[in-house]
Amino acid sequence: MTSPATAAGRTASNRLTYDDDLFLRTRRVLGVAVVNQTIWRLPVPLESRAVHALHGGLATGPLQRVVRPGRLPGARARWSASDLSLDPVIESTPVPDDAVLTWADRQAQANLDPENGPTWALAAAPTTSGGSLLSFVTSHVVADGGMHMGALQAAVAAAGFRADDVGAFASESGPRRLPKEGERIRTGLVADLRDATGQARAAVGGLRQAARQGPVPPMMAQQAADRPRPGPRTDDNQPAHPPVVVVDTDAATWHRAAHAAGGTANSLLIAVCTEILLAAGVATAGMPVRVSVPVSMRRKDDLRSNATSGISIAVDTTVTPAPERAGVIADMAQIRASTAAEFRGLAAGTRVDTLGPLKPLMQMVPDAVAKRAARDATAPLCLASNLGRLPAAFAAPLGTPASSVLMRGVTQGLTRGRLRQMRGGLDAWWSEHNGVATLGVLGLDIELLGEPGQVQAAMESVYARHGLPARFW
Incomplete structure (x- = not known):
């Protein structure tokens, strides 16, 4: 995730943050669990001993935590160390090269429980071409993208595979440990009383600040909330399987294409996502398209489970492209300038967070209230x-080194009705390693991006216009 020059400092609290609580409520109240998954395509045969060594490193790392409720009303839940983990799944049947995503989807349905454990899962399998696959899945309650990557790097170091470049959570003394249940039992009630009192004060102050800020000004760009609210359908209760399409390209070519258009690698990502929506008919050319961009606020030795903020920009799709770039609609110079301005505001703390003042109150409300508030929640049109x-x-x-790596978010338990209610367009994840740039796109519009062929066709046309060679998984 993109990081601003300055970020929030490490929190010393062992309490769940608002974002931790949000993902926990999504699972507990709506029955929808969000997990992060990384899939590695490795060019070497599967070695079960190496998988077990990596598993051992993860089992002693910062992901071994579970949620414990507060003992008093209003007190936030807290983290406690856990000894429970799933054994690694090591399959013997080779996976065909054209079925990698099917295998990955199956692993992404791991039954993780942030309140009781386990909170992560590891799986591996050989491929018919002689290589191997590795899947690492973490509950989003316990780990955002930064924690997911950092915990894995610490496990790599613990397993002895590399001595350098091990990330923020490995040190000479090993990963920092959370308190186990009972270790603070004598001061637990006092700590909860203090936390509940602090939360109540913060909630009252937040309400006053929100009142001073006034109503939220409308965002004049296409977004999920602008799309028609769906009516009931006969298949609303059927499971939803939104398609994911993954494509590799040359990282150097990606950077050259971005630079030639006056942008950066990040600008090109936002442009490509916008143009996929336009190519599929989800967004309308000539109208700005609102794109949400997650931003990591994590610093060294930061053990928060979720430390991610975000920005939102309106992408101009009204520009007239130069003849040599016919069909390329998004203006990367405008994207770059808008993104940079939002990053500066986030880093300086000058950006207005309309939801921020209400977070203490939202974290205190009971599940029944949270469920009613979530009924009309929508997804970003473009993430x-x-x-x-x-x-x-x-x-x-x-x-x-892997030949290809995909890191993505997966929502378990989605129904087709819930997916329509979210009114999203697409989610996308981009990364680069060893000269390969990988983009994964998840289609969230059942009608226009509901099949892999629809997503791939839109991606192929956009990649071709930008001169990017496409190697689909």
């Missing part, structure tokens, strides 16, 4: 997550 250049240790989790 473009730039994971950047992957650390070497993360790209080589078993000691050998």
Whole structure:
């Protein structure tokens, strides 16, 4: 995820943050669990001993945490260390090269439980071409993208595969440990009383600040909330399987294409995502398209499970392209300028967060209230997550650099009715390693991007216009 020059400092609290609580409520109240998954395509045969060594490193790392509720009303839940983990799944049947995503989808349905454990899962399989696959899945309650990557790098170091480039969570003394249940039992009630009192004060102050800010000004760009609210359908209760399409290209070509258009790698990602929506008919040319960009606020030794913020920009699609770029609609110079301005505001703390003042109150409300509030929640029309250049240790989790890596978010338990209600367009994740730039796109519009062929056709046309060679998984 893109990081601003300055970020929030490390929190010393062992309490769940608002974002931790949000993902926990999504699972508990709506029955929809969000997980992060990385899939590595490795050019070497599967070695079960290496998988077990990596698993051992993860089992002693910062992901071994579970949620414990507060003992008093209003007190936030807290983290406690856990000893429970799933054994690694090591399959013997080779996976065909054209069925990698099917295998990955199956692993992404791991039954993770942030309140009782386990909170992560590891799986591996050989491929028919002689290589191997590795899947690492974490509950989003326990780990955002930064924690997901950092914990894996610490496990790589613990397994002895690499001594350098091990990320923020490995040190000479090993990963920092959370308190186990009972270790603070004598001061637990006092701590909860203090936390509940602090939360109540913050909630009252937040309400006053929100009142001073006034109503939220409308965003004059296409977004999910602008799309028609769906009516009931006969298949609303059927499971939803939104398609994911993954494509590799040459990283150097990606950077050259971005630079030639006056942008950066991140600008090109946002442009490509916007143009996929336009190519599929999800967005309308001539109208700005609102794109959400996650931003990591994580710093060294930061053990927060979720430390991610975000920005939102309106992408201009009204420009007239030069003849040599006919069909390329998004203006990368405008994207670059708008993104840079939002990053500066986020880093300086001058950007107005309309939701921020209400977060303490929202974290205190009971589940029944949270469920009613979530009924009309929508997804971003476009979410473009730039994971950047992957650390070497993360790209080589078993000691050998992967030929291709996909990191993505997966929502378990979605129904077709819920997916329509979210009114999203697409989610995208981009990363780079060893000269390969990988883009994964998840189609969230059932009608226009509901099949892999629809997503791939839109991606092929956009990549061709930007002169990017496409190697689909």
